[in-house]
Amino acid sequence: MRDRHxxxxxxGWLWGAYGTSALGTWLAFGAFPLIAxxxxxxxxxxxxxxxxxxxxxxxxxxxxxxxWVEFRRKRPVLIGTDLARFAALLTIPAAFALGVLTFVQxxxxxxxxxxxxxxxxxxxxxxxxxxxxxxxxxxxxxxxxSTTWTTTIVGPPLGGAxxxxxxxxxxxxxxxxxxxxxxxxxxxxxxxRRPSAPDSRPAVSGDRTADGREPRPGRREVSRAxxxxxxxxxxxxxxxxRPLFLNTALFNxxxxxxxxxxxxxxxxxxxxxxxxxxxxxxxxxxxxxxxxRLARPLVTRFGQHRVLVTAxxxxxxxxxGLVFLGPGTGGLLLVMGxxxxxxxxxxxxxxxxxxxxxxxxxxxxxxxxxxxWAVTTRASTALLTAIWGVLGSLLGPRAAIGLAGAxxxxxxxxxxxxxxxxxxxxLPSLTEKPTExxxxxxxxxxxxxxxxxPNESxxxxxxGSTTRPTTGSPAGSPxxxxx
Numbered sequence: 001m002r003d004r005h006x007x008x009x010x011x012g013w014l015w016g017a018y019g020t021s022a023l024g025t026w027l028a029f030g031a032f033p034l035i036a037x038x039x040x041x042x043x044x045x046x047x048x049x050x051x052x053x054x055x056x057x058x059x060x061x062x063x064x065x066x067x068w069v070e071f072r073r074k075r076p077v078l079i080g081t082d083l084a085r086f087a088a089l090l091t092i093p094a095a096f097a098l099g100v101l102t103f104v105q106x107x108x109x110x111x112x113x114x115x116x117x118x119x120x121x122x123x124x125x126x127x128x129x130x131x132x133x134x135x136x137x138x139x140x141x142x143x144x145x146s147t148t149w150t151t152t153i154v155g156p157p158l159g160g161a162x163x164x165x166x167x168x169x170x171x172x173x174x175x176x177x178x179x180x181x182x183x184x185x186x187x188x189x190x191x192x193r194r195p196s197a198p199d200s201r202p203a204v205s206g207d208r209t210a211d212g213r214e215p216r217p218g219r220r221e222v223s224r225a226x227x228x229x230x231x232x233x234x235x236x237x238x239x240x241x242r243p244l245f246l247n248t249a250l251f252n253x254x255x256x257x258x259x260x261x262x263x264x265x266x267x268x269x270x271x272x273x274x275x276x277x278x279x280x281x282x283x284x285x286x287x288x289x290x291x292x293r294l295a296r297p298l299v300t301r302f303g304q305h306r307v308l309v310t311a312x313x314x315x316x317x318x319x320x321g322l323v324f325l326g327p328g329t330g331g332l333l334l335v336m337g338x339x340x341x342x343x344x345x346x347x348x349x350x351x352x353x354x355x356x357x358x359x360x361x362x363x364x365x366x367x368x369x370x371x372x373w374a375v376t377t378r379a380s381t382a383l384l385t386a387i388w389g390v391l392g393s394l395l396g397p398r399a400a401i402g403l404a405g406a407x408x409x410x411x412x413x414x415x416x417x418x419x420x421x422x423x424x425x426x427l428p429s430l431t432e433k434p435t436e437x438x439x440x441x442x443x444x445x446x447x448x449x450x451x452x453x454p455n456e457s458x459x460x461x462x463x464g465s466t467t468r469p470t471t472g473s474p475a476g477s478p479x480x481x482x483x
């Protein structure tokens with residue numbers, strides 16, 4: 001199954017950058033709550049705030065950044081968000097070494113990282129479309145998805161060992177350094193300059209020049225309020241994006257909410273040890289790697305729409321099986337089987353979905369659309385996790401997990417039911433009047449110039465989540481939609 005499809009040196013640098021930052025995120029998985037508890041002696045309420053408040057405020061901060069990024073070159077934005085996360089995370093080991101680390105600092109860092117993560121995801125899809133032609137997007141997204149699941153398998157065990165030997169602050173330092181390396185890789189991803197004919201038209205997000213370099217987007221005069229909401233307006237006005245948007249927001253929120261309760265059930269009443277709990281999720285991640293490898297062959301044989309709907313339907317069938325979870329080896333194998341099936345289906349679905357979304361979104365709406373998508377997904381996950389926490393207290397974790405699994409069976413109804421006609425331009429009602437300014441001459445690529453997540457990567461520093469973090473994938477975040 002070796003993939004011999006070559007995507008070029010520029011994509012290779014971008015792919016390497018994503019893999020490095022994804023590995024750093026997984027190495028530091030769980031570091032923030034451990035620091036809060038072990039170093040700062042925080043209580044349950046503070047740890048919960050670190051997870052929910054930081055992510056929610058970060059999402060709110062990211063809302064105005066999407067429209068601003070739309071009319072900027074995306075590569076500098078990607079580098080800037082990586083450097084912002086590097087600088088923010090670096091303050092934690094520095095403050096710890098000086099003996100001045102506080103909970104407020106942890107919370108502020110989680111806000112900065114969350115906002116930078118969403119902005120990275122929003123810009124990465126447009127940048128990928130400047131590097132690759134449309135026919136290569138699925139291959140790229142599948143490679144990002146494979147990388148996500150590979151780092152999922154490798155990162156947590158290494159991070160756990162590092163935390164045991166050096167403490168959680170050391171893994172935060174490693175995560176910070178991974179963003180610095182990622183920024184260098186993205187810088188090196190710029191194609192080398194080759195002579196090309198001048199183009200006087202204003203460029204838009206996702207445009208490609210003749211030599212593959214990213215043009216400077218044309219400036220537009222837009223109202224502030226309309227600009228902030230434009231991503232959501234664009235999604236809801238499109239008959240193909242609208243159901244997919246609802247599907248992913250509901251699916252991700254329900255799965256993550258159930259995962260939190262599953263941790264309570266397994267580590268509490270059922271008596272599983274922490275290593276068994278970790279094993280139950282680490283081993284099935286192999287399914288994501290296999291699914292990502294299958295995505296392109298399946299699309300080639302059956303077509304993009306059929307694979308999207310079939311994989312999206314199959315991934316909704318697994319979670320309800322956790323209602324039958326019991327103690328002992330049989331229960332552990334049940335969790336691993338459910339997670340394996342779920343992750344395998346998501347490994348196929350994610351790259352196909354990410355490619356479908358990029359192809360469906362007009363070039364001058366990519367950043368705002370992906371920003372609105374990421375903000376909504378983050379907010380819906382936080383809301384449903386909070387609701388299911390209450391339901392878990394009232395009904396018990398097993399019943400609440402079963403309810404989440406039953407509702408997941410409804411999510412396939414929100415998948416696109418028919419193959420939509422291509423839409424290469426924004427809807428007329430959403431188009432602003434561009435200011436006629438000629439595109440500026442492309443900047444010389446530096447002699448040493450170079451997304452997740454992917455993601456989607458889809459990336460995201462750990463902020464106390466009980467489940468696996470997601471990454472800001474340079475592929476338009478195929479992997480941030482966990483499973």
